[in-house]
Amino acid sequence: MSQTRSKADAILSESDQNTMSVLAPLVGWLIPGAGHLIQRRWIRGLLLMICVVAMFVLGVLMEGKVYGINGGDLLDMLGFVGDLGAGALYFVTRIADLGKGAIQLASADYGTKFIIVAGLLNVISAVDAYDIAIGKKE
Amino acid sequence: MTIQLSHFSAALVFSLFASIVFGITQRSTRRDMILYGTKCFGFFVVGTILASWIMWVIKR
Numbered sequence: 180m181s182q183t184r185s186k187a188d189a190i191l192s193e194s195d196q197n198t199m200s201v202l203a204p205l206v207g208w209l210i211p212g213a214g215h216l217i218q219r220r221w222i223r224g225l226l227l228m229i230c231v232v233a234m235f236v237l238g239v240l241m242e243g244k245v246y247g248i249n250g251g252d253l254l255d256m257l258g259f260v261g262d263l264g265a266g267a268l269y270f271v272t273r274i275a276d277l278g279k280g281a282i283q284l285a286s287a288d289y290g291t292k293f294i295i296v297a298g299l300l301n302v303i304s305a306v307d308a309y310d311i312a313i314g315k316k317e
Numbered sequence: 318m319t320i321q322l323s324h325f326s327a328a329l330v331f332s333l334f335a336s337i338v339f340g341i342t343q344r345s346t347r348r349d350m351i352l353y354g355t356k357c358f359g360f361f362v363v364g365t366i367l368a369s370w371i372m373w374v375i376k377r
Contacts, residue, residue, distance in 0.1 A: 234331070304341070304342055
């Protein structure tokens with residue numbers, strides 16, 4: 180009886196792990212740090228969220244550019260891929276029509292880089308959430 | 318509302334956030350995370366200062 184129960188628990192836990200391995204990176208990409216938070220890595224999740232969101236918001240406040248899907252230039256497309264890494268932050272910024280990019284300001288160029296790097300850092304944290312979900316990392 | 322950071326302060330803020338994310342994602346234990354994050358931050362800052370001096374020398 181107990182052997183049957185432990186087998187059932189193992190199957191259930193494996194199923195949970197499979198679900199989490201899909202859910203954690205997806206949620207982590209959409210909401211920075213949330214992939215860690217749903218796996219009860221509270222401090223790590225909060226730190227990642229603060230870092231990615233602060234960097235993205237600072238980039239927008241510095242009047243950095245948020246790239247659209249069809250920039251017409253290879254570097255613009257790469258910028259778009261980087262920006263898209265920020266998940267919901269990207270979509271909210273596009274919907275709110277922010278991130279036009281003030282080319283006359285030097286700090287706006289830094290802002291553009293802040294936004295791209297925030298997206299890329301968010302991708303790294305989503306991959307880390309996946310590693311935790313599959314048990315590769317504590 | 319807009320913010321205008323100097324080149325150096327922008328580099329410092331960038332380094333801080335990037336180092337924290339690197340520390341958390343690239344190491345497994347808490348101690349290693351803190352050590353790696355600190356090391357990354359140090360490299361970023363020293364690299365920035367070195368690069369600025371190199372650019373100053375090239376300009377001369």
